[in-house]
Amino acid sequence: MTALTAAAIAELTVFAGRLADRAGDAILPHFRNLAAVDDKSAAGQRYDPVTVADRAAETAMRALIAKTYPAHGIFGEEHGHSTGDSPLTWVLDPIDGTRAFITGLPLWGVLIALNDGTAPVIGIMDQPFTGERFLGTPDGASLNGAPLRCRPCPTLDGARLMTTGPDLFPSAADLAAFDRVRARAQLTRFGGDCYAYAMVAAGHVDAVIEAGLKPYDIQALIPIVQGAGGIVTDWQGGDAQQGGRVLACGDRRLHAEIISVLAP
Amino acid sequence: MTALTAAAIAELTVFAGRLADRAGDAILPHFRNLAAVDDKSAAGQRYDPVTVADRAAETAMRALIAKTYPAHGIFGEEHGHSTGDSPLTWVLDPIDGTRAFITGLPLWGVLIALNDGTAPVIGIMDQPFTGERFLGTPDGASLNGAPLRCRPCPTLDGARLMTTGPDLFPSAADLAAFDRVRARAQLTRFGGDCYAYAMVAAGHVDAVIEAGLKPYDIQALIPIVQGAGGIVTDWQGGDAQQGGRVLACGDRRLHAEIISVLAP
Numbered sequence: 001m002t003a004l005t006a007a008a009i010a011e012l013t014v015f016a017g018r019l020a021d022r023a024g025d026a027i028l029p030h031f032r033n034l035a036a037v038d039d040k041s042a043a044g045q046r047y048d049p050v051t052v053a054d055r056a057a058e059t060a061m062r063a064l065i066a067k068t069y070p071a072h073g074i075f076g077e078e079h080g081h082s083t084g085d086s087p088l089t090w091v092l093d094p095i096d097g098t099r100a101f102i103t104g105l106p107l108w109g110v111l112i113a114l115n116d117g118t119a120p121v122i123g124i125m126d127q128p129f130t131g132e133r134f135l136g137t138p139d140g141a142s143l144n145g146a147p148l149r150c151r152p153c154p155t156l157d158g159a160r161l162m163t164t165g166p167d168l169f170p171s172a173a174d175l176a177a178f179d180r181v182r183a184r185a186q187l188t189r190f191g192g193d194c195y196a197y198a199m200v201a202a203g204h205v206d207a208v209i210e211a212g213l214k215p216y217d218i219q220a221l222i223p224i225v226q227g228a229g230g231i232v233t234d235w236q237g238g239d240a241q242q243g244g245r246v247l248a249c250g251d252r253r254l255h256a257e258i259i260s261v262l263a264p
Numbered sequence: 265m266t267a268l269t270a271a272a273i274a275e276l277t278v279f280a281g282r283l284a285d286r287a288g289d290a291i292l293p294h295f296r297n298l299a300a301v302d303d304k305s306a307a308g309q310r311y312d313p314v315t316v317a318d319r320a321a322e323t324a325m326r327a328l329i330a331k332t333y334p335a336h337g338i339f340g341e342e343h344g345h346s347t348g349d350s351p352l353t354w355v356l357d358p359i360d361g362t363r364a365f366i367t368g369l370p371l372w373g374v375l376i377a378l379n380d381g382t383a384p385v386i387g388i389m390d391q392p393f394t395g396e397r398f399l400g401t402p403d404g405a406s407l408n409g410a411p412l413r414c415r416p417c418p419t420l421d422g423a424r425l426m427t428t429g430p431d432l433f434p435s436a437a438d439l440a441a442f443d444r445v446r447a448r449a450q451l452t453r454f455g456g457d458c459y460a461y462a463m464v465a466a467g468h469v470d471a472v473i474e475a476g477l478k479p480y481d482i483q484a485l486i487p488i489v490q491g492a493g494g495i496v497t498d499w500q501g502g503d504a505q506q507g508g509r510v511l512a513c514g515d516r517r518l519h520a521e522i523i524s525v526l527a528p
Contacts (some may be wrong), residue, residue, distance in 0.1 A: 030469060071527055099453050104468030106370060106394060130370060130394055160367055165454050166430070189363050190429050191455025204296060204368030 002121040002138060007176040009122065012088075013137055015068060016112050016124050022064055023057040023094055023110040025127030030056075030131060032104050050098050054078050056173050057094035057110065066092055075115075077216050094207055094215040096125075099165075099192030109194040113219035119241060123223035125194050134198045136223030141201045150230040150250030156257050157204035157261035160258030161185040162196035170212040174245065177235070177262045178209050184261065200250050201228035207250070211235075213243035221248070231255050235262045265401060266385040273386065276352075277401055279332060280388050282377050286328055287321040287358055287374040288392030292318075295393060296368050310382035314362050318342050321358035322376065327465075329354055341480050348475040350442055351381030357480040360389075361457030369402075370394050373458040375484035387487035388503060389458050398462045400487030405465050414494040414514030415467035420521050423470040434476040438509065441499070441526045442473050448525065461485040464514050465492035471514070475499075477507035485512070495519050499526045 030053035039234040058078040065074055073089035075081045083089075090112065095101050095106030113120040125134040134143050141148040155157050169175040172182070177217040182188045182209060185207075192199070192208065194217075201224045219241055223233045225248050235245040237259055247262070249255035266273070295318035322342040327428050329338055337353035340526045349352075350470045354376065360364055360370030370393040378386040389398040398407050405412040417423050425446060433439040434489040434516075456472065457461070458481075465488045483505055486496045499509040501523055511526070513519035 011323060032466065099451060102468065103426065103453050104463040104466055105459065162367065166454065187366050188431065189455060192369070195369065199368040201298065202368055204366065226322060
């Protein structure tokens with residue numbers, strides 16, 4: 001349980017939404033923007049729309065945090081970790097899902113977490129192209145204000161499993177463990193990034209298994225899945241907030257079964 | 265070249281848009297509709313949102329075709345092939361991307377092709393959740409009315425490659441051929457379905473490689489990719505309209521290189 005008061009959480013949740021607005025404004029002009037790619041390429045300089053959009057969005061979010069809550073810490077993908085006088089830290093990934101972004105698919109997202117010094121307590125996954133904002137707080141999870149609930153799915157043989165891609169497991173042993181789960185699942189879908197976790201919260205996907213994640217890849221998604229009644233841990237059932245190997249499930253019975261299948 | 269006049273193509277293109285409207289109206293109430301799933305499950309009857317939406321959309325499209333152009337043939341995924349007195353046939357896949365649909369991802373699409381008896385000449389890929397309609401005709405390709413062009417990408421080492429998933433190749437030899445191409449590509453992304461072909465036309469993806477397709481999985485996408493300056497063939501460079509092994513590229517130089525890598 002967080003030590004933050006309900007009033008503090010309400011205020012910080014509104015502020016997190018303002019951060020997502022700023023990030024979306026900075027990113028959308030670069031999404032599917034081939035004219036810009038062609039222009040810069042012609043000048044002999046390679047234009048990387050992800051990098052430009054990533055940095056612009058994180059800069060915009062950092063500026064708003066520094067102005068509004070100068071004591072808060074910030075840990076972002078692009079500009080690193082700045083500690084603050086407060087135990088509160090904003091954990092930011094301006095564009096999670098780089099491959100989705102550059103291939104034009106609307107499955108990337110802006111990830112914003114507020115960590116209270118012990119765990120992420122507020123999380124946002126914002127997809128500005130589709131206009132979908134997934135929010136998780138201690139009060140629950142929602143999509144554009146409508147409550148979300150994970151669906152019951154007690155066993156792996158009835159489960160819909162997702163992961164971003166087989167190439168993203170950092171070791172052959174990790175991929176083999178994933179493949180053991182995949183062989184028993186009802187359906188496996190590749191290519192989700194942060195969107196896959198949002199679909200667990202929304203009750204359309206039952207499990208996401210990944211490895212090699214950074215803290216900013218997962219912290220925003222933990223309150224969303226937990227707020228919808230699901231569970232996010234590492235592959236041994238421990239704390240997932242530092243990233244690495246991550247398992248998110250909508251049903252705790254399924255979570256227990258997958259942990260046993262992942263074990264070497 | 266089609267024997268259809270420009271006036272006939274213009275009229276039939278407008279009509280194809282009406283078909284897409286009808287299909288979207290039939291499908292969207294079932295997308296992410298967990299309330300309906302829960303209700304029917306409680307009654308002991310398994311509710312399959314894909315099947316229900318698929319059938320409702322195809323029925324709606326068939327009714328409009330029968331009323332407007334009773335002589336035209338219809339070839340749909342759900343209700344089979346009805347030949348007409350005209351050489352013109354509508355080739356329909358109400359929901360391409362079943363796994364995307366049931367996992368809540370907005371990458372499925374309504375596929376509508378008009379085949380003139382020799383080849384598909386009009387194609388629509390409609391994504392009603394995001395509000396994106398991709399259209400291809402002999403006059404070109406567009407997204408919601410804005411022209412689309414494939415991007416230049418002359419060589420595989422600079423190419424963004426997509427396929428729906430490794431499980432969907434019907435033989436180990438097909439998967440091995442795909443993996444040879446994947447090993448040389450700049451980036452491979454899984455999980456596209458029809459959306460991947462639309463992204464080739466939009467210049468964000470350079471190649472899509474699939475196998476085991478049905479005619480209705482690919483016919484609507486051929487005019488879209490061709491209209492944007494790309495090429496769609498089988499893995500030997502032949503006609504792709506019957507489905508099977510399909511290769512879509514935005515650049516003919518890349519297409520030639522991939523054909524050589526796919527060859528046993």
